[in-house]
Amino acid sequence: MLQFLSPTTAILGLVLVFVVWFFTPKKPAKLPPGPPCKPIIGNLDRIKGEGNALLEHLTNLTGQYGDNGLCTLYFGHRANVFVNNYEIIKQMLNDDKYAGRPEGMFDIIFKRKGLLFTDGELWKEQRRFALSTLRDFGLGKTWLQDLILDEASELIGDLAAVDGQPINPTNYLTPSVSNVICAISYGQRFSHTDQRFRKLANLVGENVKLTARLRLVQIFPFLRHIPFSGWQEAFVALTTNMRQEVAFFRELIQDHKAHLEGELRDYIHAYLIEMDKQKTNPLSTFTEDQLEMAMLNLFGAGTETTSTTMTWAIIYLLENPDIYKKLQAEVDEVLPAGQYPTLDLRDRLPYMQAVIQEVQRMANLVPFAIRSPTEDVKIHGYEIPAGTIITPNLYAVHMDPQYFPEPQRFNPERFLDKEGNLKPKVEGFLPFSIGKRFCLGESLAKMELFIFFASLLSHFTFERASGRSFSSKKSVYGNVVNSPEYFEIIFEKRQY
């Protein structure tokens, strides 16, 4: 047959056959079941929707084809094992073998350095250092509370200056939240009018949107090279943003290097001292590159998550006026209008804490705790090879009626006991994930959410602006964070 073709056509034909074979999913026999898949695209033709609609669709699809909450979807030729069953998620996330992160597009940017997109010994050592250093620099300490209170007061000033004009809250919340992680990491806060700082803080949100546009590049990395495609443009924009952020951290690191004497002041200082201690250890993972990437992760994870949770809270309150009224009444009783909250008031504001937790459950800010086993693993009779993408689906657990009856209903009461006290633990509630890689900033985020949110409620009434509609159903999922679509509201100053 080949003799009837010209040599060029024959070679092209063979290349084509090879490409199709290479990209066609080769299903290992013992992966969990899933929908039938097509050559090259796998199950991509079955994936639809954006943001919350996408999360719901993926959960339904994997529920329909899976077994015991385990289902394999093929994104192109890569297998992705979705795990919707809470008991299995707990087992996996507490097991060292599942603590790997899969290879992906972010490796091109982070080069498997930092805290988020790393694994193995480097991740273990760096995570241990980050946890103990964040604890030393304030988690649970009064100076951190004072710092967050100062930021809250600046935020209230900024919002008051807008004088009731419709605004997007993100632009105001982000610099305030960002300054807290800046103070811990670099020992300094930035003025909210500092243009370079504002730009960097806002880049974090922009990166979420760019990453959402690069979903296909995660699967087919070569797409980022196609000229004039939206992918190339988004990838170039993302890497340019990251480079600007790294340049900023590099300057701060260089500045710290010139002043290493004296008491430990902040994360960078502590890191540089550790680097110096380990300089004769050939296996040391403490390097300046690693520090830059860790800064990028702490700045990104520490900024976008907390400020976006607050924007979700505003949306849910405006959609649930009775709950908003009840919350405002509790806050007014404990914290007269115009006052700032200290953390010791937490026990007196159980409803507010329940509202924050219900916001976290419904918003599913980080819906998936994406992993990759570091060795071949067996689970429920299935065999998953090392390196396969595993997606513990936190969204599925938060929407599981077994743990949260009427899961689509915004109902803070589910976090309260009969006496109206906050339940110490609610099974199935995992906004910060659990186990070996649970969120490094969990305690910091909880402090921030409490102080910023109570300060906002004590100073402003949130109001819808005429002609500007929004809905908690609509969101953008940027492959890590699930954010509301752009929206604007009015912060009406309360009388006191």
Ligand code: HEM
């Ligand atoms: C409401 C706010 C936040 C939420 C909902 C949140 C949620 C999460 C989740 C679900 C993970 C994934 C864990 C996993 O893979 O199992 C994570 C990881 C992480 N978070 Fe947060 N986070 C928040 C705030 C913060 C803050 C303020 C910081 C900064 C200190 C931070 C730093 C990190 C880091 C560095 C990781 C990576 C940990 C690792 O891979 O070992 N997060 N977060």
